[in-house]
Amino acid sequence: MNVILEAKEGVxxxxxxxxxxxxxxxxKRLLWMVRKMKICYSTISSSKTICSQNCVVSLETFDHHRxxxxxxxxDKRIALKMCLKKMYKLVQKALHKSQQYGRFSKHVYI
Numbered sequence: 001m002n003v004i005l006e007a008k009e010g011v012x013x014x015x016x017x018x019x020x021x022x023x024x025x026x027x028k029r030l031l032w033m034v035r036k037m038k039i040c041y042s043t044i045s046s047s048k049t050i051c052s053q054n055c056v057v058s059l060e061t062f063d064h065h066r067x068x069x070x071x072x073x074x075d076k077r078i079a080l081k082m083c084l085k086k087m088y089k090l091v092q093k094a095l096h097k098s099q100q101y102g103r104f105s106k107h108v109y110i
Contacts, residue, residue, distance in 0.1 A: 026084035055079035
């Protein structure tokens with residue numbers, strides 16, 4: 001799996017390590033299905049609420065299915081956790097749909 005991390009205002013090493021570990025932990029059972037994952041952090045400047053950190057997670061599965069999730073929260077870490085929680089459900093749904101229609105074998109070797 002290839003994880004690409006982007007941020008408009010520089011990426012801190014601590015945040016990069018946290019992001020990679022969190023991705024591996026959150027998608028541990030479905031990690032084999034993900035080909036490429038892109039995570040973008042940004043700050044919303046004209047926010048009227050407390051939530052000003054935006055996280056966009058997009059991934060591509062081995063059957064070329066693209067999934068994208070965006071969340072806004074107070075902190076980058078919380079936004080990432082919420083995105084990955086939603087992403088896990090969507091990847092699981094894509095796997096079941098692919099198996100149901102015969103696009104994906106139950107035994108995929110990487």
